[in-house]
Amino acid sequence: MHPVLSPRGGTGLNRQFQEPVMLLNDKSVIITGASRGIGRAAALECARQGANVVIGYSGSASSRPAVEELIAEIEALGRRACAVGAPAGDPDTGDRLVEAAVEHFGGVDVFVNNAGICPFHAFLDMPKELYLETVNTNLNGAFFAVQAAANQMKRQGRGGAIIAVSSISALVGGGMQTHYTPTKAGLLSLMQSCAIALGPYGIRCNALLPGTIETDINKDDLADVEKREYMASRTPLGRLGRPDDLAGPIVFLASDMSQYVTGASLLVDGGMFVNLQ
Ligand SMILES: NC(=O)C1=CN([C@@H]2O[C@H](COP(=O)(O)OP(=O)(O)OC[C@H]3O[C@@H](n4cnc5c(N)ncnc54)[C@H](OP(=O)(O)O)[C@@H]3O)[C@@H](O)[C@H]2O)C=CC1
Numbered sequence: 001m002h003p004v005l006s007p008r009g010g011t012g013l014n015r016q017f018q019e020p021v022m023l024l025n026d027k028s029v030i031i032t033g034a035s036r037g038i039g040r041a042a043a044l045e046c047a048r049q050g051a052n053v054v055i056g057y058s059g060s061a062s063s064r065p066a067v068e069e070l071i072a073e074i075e076a077l078g079r080r081a082c083a084v085g086a087p088a089g090d091p092d093t094g095d096r097l098v099e100a101a102v103e104h105f106g107g108v109d110v111f112v113n114n115a116g117i118c119p120f121h122a123f124l125d126m127p128k129e130l131y132l133e134t135v136n137t138n139l140n141g142a143f144f145a146v147q148a149a150a151n152q153m154k155r156q157g158r159g160g161a162i163i164a165v166s167s168i169s170a171l172v173g174g175g176m177q178t179h180y181t182p183t184k185a186g187l188l189s190l191m192q193s194c195a196i197a198l199g200p201y202g203i204r205c206n207a208l209l210p211g212t213i214e215t216d217i218n219k220d221d222l223a224d225v226e227k228r229e230y231m232a233s234r235t236p237l238g239r240l241g242r243p244d245d246l247a248g249p250i251v252f253l254a255s256d257m258s259q260y261v262t263g264a265s266l267l268v269d270g271g272m273f274v275n276l277q
């Protein structure tokens, strides 16, 4: 278990009981795309911080072993987990995730919209199907899932936190990502507007903007050693990101540590974005 800063400052130890303070104790957290990569690291850190977790994934049979393993790891931490396999682009998937959280954990406190795809492709011959699949998976499904989570939080009447995993790509272009970058800018914009729409219910909405993080999503792209080294050399902290690098920032935005943060964007990129010259 990671010692953490106490919400009141200090060492992270509750002085009376000398136990680590957990930032998400008994919270019910939904994370989409949690079978692998950033979502998986976030699910584990949320569990370490005391949360029970609904694991969203595509529903593909090949993902099931990874999901079972994650459930076992969360249970070994003394927390509970369940999984919902359903396509992120389906407008009803958000309802299914929320239903699972209500049934198993009594409600929804945190919703992390993380599922996403980035099938690199040139612009001029972009197949219509690939464009539509990318926008549906990354953005359209997210809209309905955020709406479902927000309605549940409103019904509960105790506020909540919504985090969209956007990207540095919301701020910069990518010649092979013309279908992808608009979805990430869209998620950032969705969080800004939802922060206004949902603030009156105590529901905070923020965007997380990872830089280049080594996961399955870019395994092929970064297999090009020259590109990989170039990307690392553009990063002031001297290396590409790891899924774990995003887990802390996600917990921060999910927890009361960020109780006055809404409509914000948190860039977690090792400094890549500011490294122009
Ligand atoms: N890695 C990076 O450099 C960056 C990533 N991001 C964003 O972070 C998020 C997570 O990416 P990352 O961890 O790298 O990716 P991974 O490829 O490692 O994981 C993707 C996750 O999304 C799920 N997923 C994929 N397609 C669908 C679908 N159609 N329906 C439901 N779930 C689906 C996968 O489930 P399954 O296992 O079932 O396929 C998996 O859990 C994405 O939104 C990505 O755009 C943002 C900036 C940088």
Ligand SMILES: C[C@H](O)[C@@H]1OC(=O)[C@H](O)[C@@H]1O
Pocket (backbone or CB within 6 Å): 118, 166, 167, 168, 169, 174, 184, 210, 211, 212, 213, 217, 218, 221
């Ligand atoms: C998948 C890419 O490597 C990754 O995705 C993003 O959102 C980043 O901007 C990188 O391009």
